Amino acid sequence: MTEQSFADRVSRWYEQNARDLPWRGPDVSPWAILVSEVMLQQTPVVRVLPVWEAWLARWPVPAALAAESPADAIRMWGRLGYPRRAVRLHECAVALVDRHGGEVPDRLDQLLALPGVGTYTARAVAAFAFGQRHPVVDTNVRRVVARAVAGEPDAGPTTRPADLVATEELLPVEPAAAALASAAFMELGAVVCTARSPRCAVCPVEPVCAWRASGQEAPTGPTRRPQRYAGTDRQVRGLLLAVLREATGPVPRPRLDQVWADDVQRSRALAGLVTDGLVEPAGEAAYRLVGDAPAPAGQPLT
DNA sequence: CACACGTGGAG
DNA sequence: TCTCCAAGTGT
Structure with a gap:
């Protein structure tokens, strides 16, 4: 062969x-x-x-x-x-x-x-x-x-x-x-x-x-490290991004705060999204997807 | 080289 | 339920 x-x-x-x-x-x-x-x-x-x-x-x-x-x-x-x-x-x-x-x-x-x-x-x-x-x-x-x-x-x-x-x-x-x-x-x-x-x-x-x-020896279990997800920054990032994705512009910080209780972890996840070029600050206390439209003039963020 | 990085379906 | 994993890349 x-x-x-x-x-x-x-x-x-x-x-x-x-x-x-x-x-x-x-x-x-x-x-x-x-x-x-x-x-x-x-x-x-x-x-x-x-x-x-x-x-x-x-x-x-x-x-x-x-x-x-x-x-x-x-x-x-x-x-x-x-x-x-x-x-x-x-x-x-x-x-x-x-x-x-x-x-x-x-x-x-x-x-x-x-x-x-x-x-x-x-x-x-x-x-x-x-x-x-x-x-x-x-x-x-x-x-x-x-x-x-x-x-x-x-x-x-x-x-x-x-x-x-x-x-x-x-x-x-x-x-x-x-x-x-x-x-x-x-x-x-x-x-x-x-x-x-x-x-x-x-x-x-x-x-x-x-x-x-050679007898087809069985695969020896997972080759990779277990990839945990629940409770990780990854999950929190996903939750934050889901909100931002479905919004039409800037999202007020309070609304993002609702997705995860732990302040430290939530802030870290949001900062990570900013670092990675996915999200950016929009005004004093709001965030939006990078390059997304600004808030409509005269419209309060909710 | 190890680790971070999303999501949802199959077994 | 819970684990495994699906055409990897960047740091």
Whole structure:
């Protein structure tokens, strides 16, 4: 079993079984693909779908988003989670206008320099939008390679340079075929070689899987630290932002104070939102989403 | 390198 | 209920 035929097996399976996701269409712009990649960071496909559609309908090109305020981006982001991504995507649109004539660049180094675009996203855009040959390594790919190639139950907690090398060695030489293989690896990890209950019975590489061959030792519990949520600053930030998102402008401090009893923690969370560019002071005792409209003249804040 | 950073659905 | 986790990035 050569590396090449591994990619071939997965690619052929992908061509027959890939989900019909809108950002995979033939006429999807690099900008639309970039938006999808950012939204999909740590976020399930089903939740991204409607937001992606609405986002691209309103901002079909980077310049359209760049011309509006971060507040609009934060609202459009809805409840996707990690709303800093919305701010970064807005910053990214501004950068695209400023530095790249409003276009998404096709060079990896230029993509990496964009706000919110890291190792994964830069390579995903270079491969899926421009057909270049780069290893595209996300959590799905790392799991597939760890199991099928290395014979381990799971991948390590973070992406390391070695992961990129190992994945690159699996890619076909021809760029378009490599990009297809990358999409196929990700899809396999997403729907077949899943974290908890892998569906080995329908896996196209089951016959050559090193993990299966070695007895398929069970995954050794959670690789990551338990990610607590209740009672954290994260939860408080979420509550504060929900109020600001649904308001139409500045929100008086007293209304924000209602979302969480602990003064110290609430203040810390609000300060964090300001630091992160999501929220800004509006007047003496009010806050609003960054760039949001001021309070209507003569209208008391309530 | 560890940690912060949202949200909601499945098992 | 409660845990796990879903196409990561920035500090």
